[in-house]
Structure formats: structure tokens, C-alpha cells
Amino acid sequence: MAKLILSMDGLVLKEIPLNKERLSIGRKPHNDIQIDNLAISGDHAVVVTILADSFLEDLNSTNGTLVNGQPIKKHFLRNNDIIELGKYKLKYLADLQASVAASDFERNAAIRSGQLKMPSELQLESGDTITRSSVGLASVPKPPSPLPGAAIQLLNGPNAGKELDLTKTLTTLGKPGLQVAVIAKRPHGFFITHVEGRQFPVVNGRSLDAQAYPLGDHDVIEIAGIKMEFFLKG
Amino acid sequence: MLGHGCQPASCFVLDPFFRKIARVITENCLEIAVSTDPGVVSSHNEDSVFADARLGLAIIADGMGGYNAGEVASGMATTRLAADLDRVISSSALQAACQAGDTATIERHLLNEVSAANFAVFHAAASSSRYAGMGTTLVLAWFHNNRMTVAHVGDSRLYRLRGDEFALLTRDHSLLQEQLDSGMITPEEARYAGNRNLVTRALGVDPAVDVEIGTFDVSRGDIVLLCSDGLNDMVEDEEIALALRTLGGNLQLAADHLVQLANDNGGRDNVSVILIKVREDFATGRNWWQRMRDMLK
Numbered sequence: 001m002a003k004l005i006l007s008m009d010g011l012v013l014k015e016i017p018l019n020k021e022r023l024s025i026g027r028k029p030h031n032d033i034q035i036d037n038l039a040i041s042g043d044h045a046v047v048v049t050i051l052a053d054s055f056l057e058d059l060n061s062t063n064g065t066l067v068n069g070q071p072i073k074k075h076f077l078r079n080n081d082i083i084e085l086g087k088y089k090l091k092y093l094a095d096l097q098a099s100v101a102a103s104d105f106e107r108n109a110a111i112r113s114g115q116l117k118m119p120s121e122l123q124l125e126s127g128d129t130i131t132r133s134s135v136g137l138a139s140v141p142k143p144p145s146p147l148p149g150a151a152i153q154l155l156n157g158p159n160a161g162k163e164l165d166l167t168k169t170l171t172t173l174g175k176p177g178l179q180v181a182v183i184a185k186r187p188h189g190f191f192i193t194h195v196e197g198r199q200f201p202v203v204n205g206r207s208l209d210a211q212a213y214p215l216g217d218h219d220v221i222e223i224a225g226i227k228m229e230f231f232l233k234g
Numbered sequence: 235m236l237g238h239g240c241q242p243a244s245c246f247v248l249d250p251f252f253r254k255i256a257r258v259i260t261e262n263c264l265e266i267a268v269s270t271d272p273g274v275v276s277s278h279n280e281d282s283v284f285a286d287a288r289l290g291l292a293i294i295a296d297g298m299g300g301y302n303a304g305e306v307a308s309g310m311a312t313t314r315l316a317a318d319l320d321r322v323i324s325s326s327a328l329q330a331a332c333q334a335g336d337t338a339t340i341e342r343h344l345l346n347e348v349s350a351a352n353f354a355v356f357h358a359a360a361s362s363s364r365y366a367g368m369g370t371t372l373v374l375a376w377f378h379n380n381r382m383t384v385a386h387v388g389d390s391r392l393y394r395l396r397g398d399e400f401a402l403l404t405r406d407h408s409l410l411q412e413q414l415d416s417g418m419i420t421p422e423e424a425r426y427a428g429n430r431n432l433v434t435r436a437l438g439v440d441p442a443v444d445v446e447i448g449t450f451d452v453s454r455g456d457i458v459l460l461c462s463d464g465l466n467d468m469v470e471d472e473e474i475a476l477a478l479r480t481l482g483g484n485l486q487l488a489a490d491h492l493v494q495l496a497n498d499n500g501g502r503d504n505v506s507v508i509l510i511k512v513r514e515d516f517a518t519g520r521n522w523w524q525r526m527r528d529m530l531k
Contacts, residue, residue, distance in 0.1 A: 076419055
């Protein structure tokens with residue numbers, strides 16, 4: 001979890017974990033971080049945290065908020081940023097492990113944090129930023145079980161015996177201008193689709209139509225006179 | 235403001251209420267394929283799409299706003315622009331500008347039409363509480379005399395594949411892009427940032443809109459992609475490029491595959507794709523579309 005280290009004159013006063021979506025800073029007692037000092041406005045600033053990202057926003061405080069010596073209105077916090085409010089300093093320490101894990105998670109599970117609603121603080125500021133129509137929260141998809149690898153082996157022609165691993169999301173087969181088909185690697189399997197040419201691919205002796213056809217282990221494909229076998233790899 | 239003009243027979247506006255629409259138009263020098271889908275998460279499509287090879291015009295608008303207002307905003311912008319630009323493109327002023335290669339005049343005409351569409355959406359939003367706060371992004375490309383003029387507002391994009399080079403020709407008007415530009419975050423951080431849905435410019439939000447417009451050259455074999463953020467948020471640029479290179483021979487398949495990729499990766503948002511392949515050179519003294527019209531007469 002990311003955190004803020006509050007200090008004054010080099011003396012560490014407090015360590016504040018960023019475990020809330022909205023963490024307010026100010027002189028008034030209702031703030032999450034109350035700093036009872038006249039240089040601090042009643043409602044001075046707010047830190048908004050969404051997953052691994054934190055934003056600092058100054059709430060039109062009288063004396064302003066500095067980050068790394070520069071006055072800011074809104075700021076995307078980065079590791080080791082120093083926030084200054086009057087004589088007080090807050091050091092932002094990002095949780096680098098979590099952000100790496102979060103991004104991995106996003107990638108693998110294909111969940112985008114974009115679907116989370118932004119807190120209102122960041123949405124509208126004198127109407128110059130518009131929130132995109134937000135789509136409801138997706139039900140969390142199951143992390144796809146890793147698809148087994150697959151390959152095709154040529155059965156005839158000059159390159160008979162040659163193997164071609166299907167590692168990319170699209171692999172083309174055939175001769176451009178004559179007949180081309182493509183094998184798409186999708187989360188739930190491998191699919192062959194006709195791309196161009198008058199002849200359609202033949203799988204296990206049957207000609208396909210324009211629809212994608214799901215390939216099964218040991219299916220035999222024929223494209224432009226070349227026969228090849230599709231097989232899954234352990 | 236609504237219902238302005240009528241659609242020529244060969245034009246079509248995709249009704250955002252349809253669940254899924256895909257269609258190819260092949261006419262003269264441009265081949266166009268369109269695919270739009272609500273995605274996996276949402277049941278309705280707030281994207282609106284228009285493409286017409288005869289006019290050489292392609293438009294995507296991605297609406298925003300509560301209830302159905304997003305669909306209203308994007309539909310309104312697209313319908314209006316399609317009708318108005320059809321008229322403008324046929325006007326003698328624009329024909330002359332095309333022949334003279336007068337980019338400034340062409341851009342000015344397009345800007346006028348986008349501004350008018352902006353005002354129409356703004357006016358509708360202001361006059362009905364149901365539509366309050368609605369807006370839409372826009373990306374529009376008009377092909378003329380071996381060039382294309384591209385206007386955009388918000389985070390809908392235009393890419394061009396030329397040979398092996400796949401380039402993004404528009405720059406998003408989004409908070410994320412502004413943070414990138416100011417160096418607040420790195421491109422690596424931006425990939426996983428949570429605020430990718432905030433746009434800084436949109437059609438219909440203010441009485442006037444700041445439209446970014448530019449003209450690019452186009453050559454035979456180019457494939458131009460217009461898309462809503464439902465595509466580029468879910469699919470990496472390299473995957474998009476691979477799909478265009480591999481499936482460019484079958485444009486509709488390429489368009490459908492891109493939508494499928496976005497849905498396979500989670501399909502968080504509506505996704506719309508227009509692909510335009512330049513089949514022939516269309517630089518002549520007389521406009522290619524004019525020759526086409528003469529042929530049709």
C-alpha cells in the first residue's frame with residue numbers, strides 16, 4: 001500500500017497509509033489528516049487513490065500546496081514526491097510491488113481500472129474535464145486458463161515435415177493473391193478463417209465457409225494445395 | 235436542428251440501437267469496412283458510425299451522458315455532419331479548393347460544419363433536462379485528391395498503416411494525454427493508469443469547441459483506421475497493426491477481428507472501427523468523386 005510520511009523540520013510525525021479512496025488534509029477536525037496550524041486551510045487538500053494511482057488536489061487553499069517545490073492544483077503523485085503545506089512536508093511513497101502486481105493482474109485478467117468511476121474531485125473542474133459515460137462494473141472474468149500452445153506441421157509439398165508454432169494472435173497461411181487463410185489464437189481456442197482467394201480452406205476433407213472454424217487437435221487443413229496438421233502442444 | 239436534410243440513398247448511418255452491424259462498401263478508389271459492437275459489458279451502443287465511399291467520408295462519434303443521452307449526442311453529431319458534409323462536398327467552393335489543393339479552405343469548411351454540429355448538440359443538451367451534460371467525441375476523415383483531412387475532438391483516434399509503418403495521426407484530448415505531455419507520467423505508467431476515460435474536449439459541452447484539424451497525404455495501399463477508445467483501450471497498437479497487416483486483404487474480416495480482439499480482452503466499452511483501404515490513386519485535375527458522379531449520371 002502506498003503511504004505518506006508527515007514530517008516537520010525533518011522530524012517524522014506520522015506515517016499515513018493510503019487505504020482510503022479519498023484522504024482529506026486540513027485544519028478542521030473532520031479531516032483524515034488534521035494539521036492544527038494556521039498556515040493550513042480548513043480544507044486544504046485531498047489525496048484520491050484509485051488502485052495503485054494517487055492524485056493530489058489542492059482545494060483552493062489560502063497558502064497553496066507545493067509538490068517538489070512547485071505550486072500545484074492537481075498532481076499525479078509519483079514515488080518520493082515531496083508535498084509541502086506550510087511548514088509541513090508529506091513524502092509520498094508508492095507501493096511499487098503492488099503497482100506491478102496490479103498491472104500484471106490487469107493484463108492477465110483483462111480488467112481495466114478505467115471502469116471504476118473516478119471520484120468526483122477529479123471529474124469536473126469548471127467543466128473542462130468531462131467524464132466519459134461509464135460502463136457498469138464488469139463481473140470479474142475468470143483469469144483465462146492458459147491456452148495450451150499449438151502448432152501446425154506441413155504434410156506435403158517442398159517443406160513437408162516442417163513445424164510452425166502458433167504463438168502470435170494471428171498466423172497467416174497460404175499464398176497471397178491465390179489463397180490465404182489465417183489462424184487466430186483466442187482465449188478459448190484456435191480458429192481458422194478464410195481471408196482471400198476463390199478457394200476456401202478445407203478442414204478434414206470439408207470445405208469451410210466464410211465463418212471462423214474452431215480447430216481441434218489433429219485436424220488436417222488444406223490450403224492452396226498444401227496439407228497440414230494442426231495439433232495442440234502439452 | 236434534428237432531422238436536418240435527408241440521407242442520399244447510398245449513405246447509411248448506423249443506428250446506435252442496433253446491437254451489431256457490419257457492412258462493406260466498395261466504391262471506386264476507396265474500400266470501406268465498418269464494424270461496431272456494444273462490447274461485453276454494456277448492453278447498448280453509444281458509438282455512432284458513418285461511412286460513405288462515394289463521398290470519401292468516415293465519421294465515428296463516441297457519446298457520453300446519462301441514460302440514452304450519449305447515444306443521442308453521438309447520433310446527432312454523426313447524422314448532422316453526414317448530411318451537411320454531403321452538401322458541402324458537392325458545393326462548387328469545395329470542388330474548386332480540392333482542385334487547387336487549397337487545404338486551408340477545405341479545413342475551414344470542415345471546421346464550420348463541426349462547429350455547427352457542436353452547437354446543435356449543445357443546444358439540444360441545454361434545452362432538455364434529459365440531455366443535460368451530454369456530449370460526444372468525434373473523429374472524421376474526408377478523402378480528397380490523394381489526401382485526407384482529419385478533424386477530431388476527444389479520444390477517438392485515427393491511425394494509418396503504410397507498408398510496415400503503423401502510426402497514430404491524432405492526439406487524444408484526454409487528461410491522460412495531458413499528463414503524458416507535461417511529463418507527469420511516463421508512457422509505461424499511462425498504460426495502466428486508471429483515468430483513461432477522462433476527455434478534456436468534447437462536442438456539445440460548450441457553445442464553441444476547439445477542433446483539431448490536419449491534412450495528411452494518402453497513397454495507394456494505405457489502410458486508415460478510425461476507432462473509438464473501446465478498441466485502443468483494450469488492444470495494444472502492435473496487435474492492431476498485426477491484424478491490419480495480416481487481414482488487409484479482407485477488410486471486413488479485419489474490422490470484425492479488431493472488434494473481436496477488444497471483446498476477447500474484456501470488451502469493457504463500446505467498440506467501433508472503420509477501415510478505409512486506398513485501392514487507387516485519386517489525384518487528378520478533376521475530382522475522383524466528381525468523375526464517379528459523372529459516371530453515375
